[in-house]
Every structure is written in structure tokens, then in C-alpha cells.
Amino acid sequence: MYRIISKRCLHYKTYPSIFLLDTKQSFQQSAKKNKLYHNLKQKIENNQILVSSEVSKIDNDINSLNTLPRTRSVIALEREKINTNSIVPNWRKTPTLWFRIIRAQMKIYREAITNSYRIHKKYKNVSSILYSNPQLLKDLEFNSLDKRITRKSFVEMYRKNEFWKLPRFLIMFFIFEELFLVMVYLWPKLGLRSALSVGAYKKITESHLFRDDLQNKLCGTVGVGKNISSISSPYDLDISTLKRLLQQLPTNETPRWKLSIWKAFNLKSKIANLVANKHEYYVVDDWLLLKNIMREDSGTITFSKRELVNMIAERQLYKKNEDLNTMVNNDNGKKLLLWRMALYWSFRFDNVDILSPTQNSNFTNKWGVNNVSILNFPGTLSEFGDKVEIFDEPHLNYLSNGK
Amino acid sequence: MNIKPEFSKVFPSKKLINRILFQLDSDVTSRTIIPIYQSIYEKRVIPIKYRSNGDVLFLMNRVLSKIRKMSNYETIPLKEMRNTLLYQSASNGSNDAIALLCYEILSNKDVKPPKKKEAEKLLKDLVMLGHGLSFKVVGDLYYSMGQTAECISWYEKFLEQPQLKNEWKGEVLEKIAEIQYRQGPENIKIAEQKFLEVIKICKLQDCVKSYFYLAQIYIKYDPMKSKILLEQCCTQGFKEAFKELGYLEMNYFRDYGKAQEWFKIGMEVFEIECYFGYFDCSFESKQYINCVNCLKSMESLKNVDKNYKNYIKMFVTNRMEKIQIALKNSKSERSTPSTTKNNANSVTGDISKVKSPSSRWVM
Numbered sequence: 001m002y003r004i005i006s007k008r009c010l011h012y013k014t015y016p017s018i019f020l021l022d023t024k025q026s027f028q029q030s031a032k033k034n035k036l037y038h039n040l041k042q043k044i045e046n047n048q049i050l051v052s053s054e055v056s057k058i059d060n061d062i063n064s065l066n067t068l069p070r071t072r073s074v075i076a077l078e079r080e081k082i083n084t085n086s087i088v089p090n091w092r093k094t095p096t097l098w099f100r101i102i103r104a105q106m107k108i109y110r111e112a113i114t115n116s117y118r119i120h121k122k123y124k125n126v127s128s129i130l131y132s133n134p135q136l137l138k139d140l141e142f143n144s145l146d147k148r149i150t151r152k153s154f155v156e157m158y159r160k161n162e163f164w165k166l167p168r169f170l171i172m173f174f175i176f177e178e179l180f181l182v183m184v185y186l187w188p189k190l191g192l193r194s195a196l197s198v199g200a201y202k203k204i205t206e207s208h209l210f211r212d213d214l215q216n217k218l219c220g221t222v223g224v225g226k227n228i229s230s231i232s233s234p235y236d237l238d239i240s241t242l243k244r245l246l247q248q249l250p251t252n253e254t255p256r257w258k259l260s261i262w263k264a265f266n267l268k269s270k271i272a273n274l275v276a277n278k279h280e281y282y283v284v285d286d287w288l289l290l291k292n293i294m295r296e297d298s299g300t301i302t303f304s305k306r307e308l309v310n311m312i313a314e315r316q317l318y319k320k321n322e323d324l325n326t327m328v329n330n331d332n333g334k335k336l337l338l339w340r341m342a343l344y345w346s347f348r349f350d351n352v353d354i355l356s357p358t359q360n361s362n363f364t365n366k367w368g369v370n371n372v373s374i375l376n377f378p379g380t381l382s383e384f385g386d387k388v389e390i391f392d393e394p395h396l397n398y399l400s401n402g403k
Numbered sequence: 404m405n406i407k408p409e410f411s412k413v414f415p416s417k418k419l420i421n422r423i424l425f426q427l428d429s430d431v432t433s434r435t436i437i438p439i440y441q442s443i444y445e446k447r448v449i450p451i452k453y454r455s456n457g458d459v460l461f462l463m464n465r466v467l468s469k470i471r472k473m474s475n476y477e478t479i480p481l482k483e484m485r486n487t488l489l490y491q492s493a494s495n496g497s498n499d500a501i502a503l504l505c506y507e508i509l510s511n512k513d514v515k516p517p518k519k520k521e522a523e524k525l526l527k528d529l530v531m532l533g534h535g536l537s538f539k540v541v542g543d544l545y546y547s548m549g550q551t552a553e554c555i556s557w558y559e560k561f562l563e564q565p566q567l568k569n570e571w572k573g574e575v576l577e578k579i580a581e582i583q584y585r586q587g588p589e590n591i592k593i594a595e596q597k598f599l600e601v602i603k604i605c606k607l608q609d610c611v612k613s614y615f616y617l618a619q620i621y622i623k624y625d626p627m628k629s630k631i632l633l634e635q636c637c638t639q640g641f642k643e644a645f646k647e648l649g650y651l652e653m654n655y656f657r658d659y660g661k662a663q664e665w666f667k668i669g670m671e672v673f674e675i676e677c678y679f680g681y682f683d684c685s686f687e688s689k690q691y692i693n694c695v696n697c698l699k700s701m702e703s704l705k706n707v708d709k710n711y712k713n714y715i716k717m718f719v720t721n722r723m724e725k726i727q728i729a730l731k732n733s734k735s736e737r738s739t740p741s742t743t744k745n746n747a748n749s750v751t752g753d754i755s756k757v758k759s760p761s762s763r764w765v766m
Contacts, residue, residue: 135624138620138623138625139592144588144592233656235656235658358588370626
């Protein structure tokens with residue numbers, strides 16, 4: 001029991017925008033003053049925030065479909081097709097199924113390669129300074145963001161790096177030949193992200209699960225006698241924690257060996273700056289998404305299923321053994337994922353003027369400079385504020401107003 | 404009787420003069436101008452050959468201005484020499500010198516109105532002639548009066564001039580950017596671009612303010628970049644930068660040793676916030692004797708300024724707990740001989756507009 005009471009949780013108790021998941025009453029009480037929560041709730045209830053898999057319905061400004069993996073297994077899809085198709089005789093069903101699976105998989109790989117090349121080509125000459133996280137955060141806070149920059153272009157600018165997996169992919173294929181397929185099965189990160197299978201994606205999300213001890217360490221340096229109890233700069237953490245934190249972040253692209261060298265030479269500033277940069281990435285991404293949601297003329301915002309899964313995975317808002325792709329394909333799971341995002345945003349962005357921020361109502365003013373203590377924090381606590389808890393199915397009834 | 408020091412002891416080296424002449428892209432060599440300086444210094448006379456050459460005299464004036472900028476200091480003989488050269492070059496038809504002299508007269512409150520009118524007339528004539536530097540001078544005058552819109556329009560006219568020298572251009576761009584920076588967050592991006600342009604075309608010593616403002620813009624979004632910029636400001640002795648850098652090191656990078664060093668330098672120039680920062684740093688590093696010494700220095704500062712008194716009072720109220728701990732622990736620490744001594748000086752300076760340090764980073 002003692003282990004559960006983390007410094008981080010204790011420390012979060014002071015934040016007014018945190019949600020308590022113990023009872024319906026405590027949840028509603030904690031959500032009472034959160035304006036953003038009520039705003040998002042209204043939008044979700046009025047079907048102004050939707051999740052769809054239909055390409056024609058989704059918003060092009062926020063979704064980048066071609067850079068993310070499918071949410072449904074190819075095998076399941078093909079099996080469903082073949083079972084409903086009466087033309088294929090029973091004796092031919094199994095070989096036809098496997099033929100179609102291989103054909104579909106080859107098509108996925110071909111598309112993944114062409115898409116990664118296309119995205120790389122599209123953003124090859126775009127200035128990385130323009131899209132750097134500190135620059136974008138500054139522009140958002142000073143309300144001077146370039147109108148050409150959308151959420152889609154922002155994420156694609158990062159996802160374009162996937163292209164550099166191709167040469168490695170080919171080299172390894174020539175070296176290991178058939179064995180390489182086994183290697184990709186064992187280490188799915190070797191493959192292209194947009195070609196990942198459902199199982200491989202689950203494997204990756206499992207490896208990025210936010211561990212409790214690390215979550216607690218994020219605020220571990222905040223001690224008695226310091227007046228900065230709500231701020232934890234990346235430099236507050238020791239180098240091993242920073243390294244572990246980076247390794248666990250799904251958005252981290254720096255290889256493990258590089259981090260190990262930095263750690264060996266005690267180059268803390270390099271690792272700390274990288275953590276700060278990732279923190280800024282999340283803030284910018286959230287802000288761009290919320291900007292689209294909150295815009296008065298926005299009407300209905302539709303996320304693609306792939307994007308919702310990716311958003312949850314990047315922010316580590318899932319529990320062990322949860323299959324995000326299965327969840328997003330059933331109504332209850334979809335609702336749950338959407339609400340996890342809503343609560344996460346409500347915690348971080350309450351009292352932040354998203355559309356026209358002023359010096360008193362911007363994100364850094366609320367949380368401080370690169371406050372990594374809120375990095376991927378879900379915004380929800382249980383056990384009366386002592387344990388970090390993720391919003392789950394039993395909590396869905398907390399959302400209704402009645403008792 | 405005061406004996407005048409030798410010229411070679413007062414005047415900078417030939418090497419430096421040559422360097423400045425090279426920077427000014429001048430075709431006049433140090434061999435020509437150093438004897439003129441010597442003649443002015445020793446005999447108070449300009450050689451007949453150059454007496455009516457306004458351009459050479461103005462160039463000599465600019466050389467002295469550069470020396471002043473580089474060293475942040477000017478001796479009385481050099482100052483007198485610079486003023487003489489400016490006056491002489493203006494009276495010998497150098498339009499640039501006339502414009503600068505007009506600025507000096509118009510911005511000086513002690514000058515009598517008839518002289519000011521004359522200067523105004525001369526400046527108007529130069530503007531009518533389309534003389535480039537006059538636009539800048541008019542802009543400077545509006546800037547000193549706080550009329551920003553007019554100031555920017557005159558500066559923009561100046562920037563339209565062809566073949567502008569980077570030094571003037573940088574100065575004007577910096578002032579425009581400074582105005583835009585103060586106008587509010589909507590103009591920050593434009594101001595940032597201008598500051599960046601300034602630091603690109605000017606030397607560090609000529610554009611320390613641009614570095615400082617850029618550091619202020621980046622401080623919340625890219626602290627590492629901000630730190631580098633502030634360090635550059637500190638190399639030039641920019642007073643405001645010490646406390647900023649100290650707080651950045653202390654509250655973001657958590658390097659109390661470095662922060663303490665920056666605060667120490669700030670304390671030497673009597674920045675009140677540096678005293679607060681130094682106390683906090685010493686407390687964090689458990690150097691309680693330094694804390695107590697710093698408190699004593701603050702006590703002596705109380706009588707210097709009314710503002711100081713209030714700030715120190717606020718500081719003591721906020722840090723009461725820490726002060727008590729420091730006082731308690733310093734007694735036991737005094738017995739160990741290895742403790743470092745505080746370098747806080749007594750106060751004679753005058754500092755205005757001091758803000759509470761607690762609001763800077765802790766939000």
C-alpha cells in the first residue's frame with residue numbers, strides 16, 4: 001500500500017483540474033470547476049467529436065491516415081470476406097484465404113513503402129526550424145502560428161523519418177534473408193510503422209507501457225523545503241531516470257545505443273533537452289488538436305480510428321493487456337478511448353485559452369517551463385488521490401448526470 | 404600642477420586603430436590620422452592640411468566613438484577630442500557630422516531655444532536634401548520622445564537608403580524591434596525576426612540588447628538557447644543579464660554553483676535580485692554562512708533606496724523559514740574553517756524597477 005502512495009500523486013493533489021475516479025460523486029465534484037471538461041463533454045454528447053474509419057468522413061486537417069497502421073487484422077478481414085462470399089467452394093476456402101492474406105499483406109507493404117517515400121519527399125525541403133517544437137509552442141502561445149501549419153502537417157513532419165527505415169530494412173533483408181521475417185516478428189519496431197500488423201502494434205504498445213515506478217520518479221526530486229512543488233524541470237531528474245523515461249516514450253526516435261553513450265559520458269543536458277523537446281511535442285500536438293476541436297466554425301470533428309489509437313498510444317493512456325485496436329473497433333471501447341483523451345486534455349488545458357492565449361492564460365504560465373512532471377499523466381487519480389489511475393469501463397457511468 | 408600624461412599612454416594602440424579603420428572600410432590609414440590625434444591632444448590644434456577636410460575629421464570622430472563602444476569607457480581627453488572633431492567636421496561641411504551634432508543639441512535639455520531652432524532648421528534642410536543619416540537622427544529624436552509610430556516611419560525611410568552601413572542598420576533595426584517587442588505579443592514574431600537579423604549583421608558588442616531580448620523571447624520555450632544568448636550578454640557586462648542567467652541556472656538547469664557565480668557578479672554591480680538569488684542558491688547548496696552574510700549585505704542595502712527596503716522586507720517575509728534554518732546552521736558551520744566567504748559588497752549604486760524574484764520562474 002505504501003508503494004502506491006507516490007510523491008507524484010501526493011503532489012498532484014494540489015492541482016485543481018485533476019479528476020478523482022473513486023466514486024461518481026468524487027468524480028463529478030472534481031470535474032465541477034473544469035470548464036474544458038464540460039466543453040468537451042458537451043461536444044462529445046452532441047456528436048461533435050466523432051471517430052470513424054471511413055476516409056470520406058474524417059477531417060483532413062488533423063488525420064494523417066497513410067502514416068499509421070491498420071486497426072483491423074488482415075487475417076480477420078479476409079476470413080470475414082471469404083466466409084460471406086458463397087462463390088468460393090468450401091474445399092478451396094483455406095488456400096484462397098491464405099493466398100488473399102499474402103496478397104493483402106504484400107499490398108500493405110507496397111503502400112507503406114510508397115507512402116513513406118511520398119511523405120519524405122513532401123517534407124524534404126520544409127524547414128525543420130519552422131516545425132521545431134519550441135518554435136511552434138512559442139507561436140501557439142503568442143498566437144502567431146503560420147496558417148499553413150496544420151496538425152496533419154505537424155505529425156507528418158515527424159513521421160517522415162520513417163523513410164530512413166527503408167535502407168536499413170533492405171540491408172537487413174539481404175543479410176538475413178528469410179530469417180529477417182522472423183526478426184521483424186520478434187522485434188516489430190524494425191518494420192515500417194504503417195505496415196504493422198495488429199499483433200505487432202500490441203507488442204509495441206506493451207513495451208511502451210508507462211511504468212509506475214518511473215511515473216513516480218518524475219516528481220521524485222521535489223523535496224521538502226522547496227517552493228517549486230508544482231514544477232519539475234527535466235534537470236531535476238537523474239540521468240538514469242531520464243534515459244529510462246526516453247526509452248519508454250513512444251515518440252522517442254533516438255536509438256538506445258546513443259542514449260547509453262550519453263549516459264556513459266554523463267551528458268545529462270543532451271538527454272534532458274531531448275525529454276524537454278518531447279514534452280513540447282505533446283503540448284504542441286494537443287494544442288493543435290484542441291484548436292481544431294474548439295474552433296467556432298469547426299462543427300463536427302472526426303478522428304480516424306488509426307489516429308485515435310495512435311494518440312492514446314503516444315500518450316501512454318492505456319493499461320497492461322489492453323488491445324487498443326480491438327477497443328477502437330467496438331463502440332464501448334471507442335467511447336472509452338475518446339474519454340481518456342478528453343480527461344487528459346481537460347487536466348492539462350483547463351484555464352488555458354486555446355484559441356487566443358494571453359500571457360496569463362497560456363500553457364507555460366499554468367504549468368511552468370518544460371514541466372515534465374505532467375508528461376503523459378492521464379489526469380486521473382484513484383484511492384482518494386494516491387494512485388494514478390486510467391479511466392476505464394466502470395467509470396463510464398460517472399459521466400451521466402444522475403445518481 | 405597636473406602634468407598631462409603622454410599621448411601614447413592615453414591613446415589606444417596603432418593595431419586597434421588599424422582594426423577599427425578596416426571595420427569602417429576606410430581608405431585613410433592610421434599613419435595619417437594618429438599624428439592628427441596627437442596634434443589635437445598635445446597642441447589643441449588640427450594640422451592645416453586637414454583642418455577643412457570634414458570627412459577625415461568625421462572618420463576620426465567615428466574611430467573614437469568605436470573605441471568608446473568597445474571599452475564601455477571613455478577618458479576625458481578622448482571625450483574632448485571626439486567632441487572637437489565632431490564640431491570641426493560639422494563646420495567643414497560633413498553632413499553626417501551636422502546631423503549628429505543637431506541630435507546632440509536637440510536632445511540636450513540644457514541647450515537654449517535659439518540654438519535648438521537653428522539645429523532644427525539645419526536638420527530640416529538635410530532631410531529635404533534626402534540625407535540618409537538625418538532620417539535616423541529624426542527617428543532617434545522621436546524615439547527619445549516616446550512617439551513610436553513616427554519613429555518607426557522615419558527609421559523605415561532610413562532603411563530604404565541604398566548602401567547602408569551594417570552598424571547603423573543594426574542600430575535602427577534593433578530600435579524598431581524593441582518598440583515592436585514592447586507593443587505586445589502580437590508583434591513578437593516580427594520583433595524576433597528583426598533581432599535575429601541584427602545579430603546576423605552586427606558584432607556582439609554593438610547589439611547586446613538584441614541578444615538580451617531574444618533570450619527573453621526564448622526563455623520559456625528554448626531555455627538552452629536563451630542560456631547561450633544570456634551568456635553572450637554577460638561577456639559584454641550587460642547588467643540585466645546576470646540575474647536572468649542566475650535564475651535560469653538555478654530554477655531550470657538546477658546548477659546552483661553556476662547560478663551562484665552569476666549572482667555574485669550581479670551583486671558586484673548591486674542588482675538587488677541577485678542578492679535574493681544568491682541567498683536561495685547558497686541555501687540550496689547548504690552554504691549557510693553565505694546565506695547569513697548575504698542577509699547582512701541586504702541589511703546594509705536597506706538605507707540606499709526606498710524600493711530596496713520594501714523588496715527586502717518582502718523577501719524576508721517569504722523566506723522566514725529558510726532564514727531561521729540558515730541562522731541556526733551557520734553557527735555550527737562557522738567552526739569548520741573550509742567554508743567560503745561571501746563576496747557581497749557595500750552598496751552605493753542606484754537601481755530602479757526591481758521586481759520580486761519569486762514570480763520569475765515559480766508560476
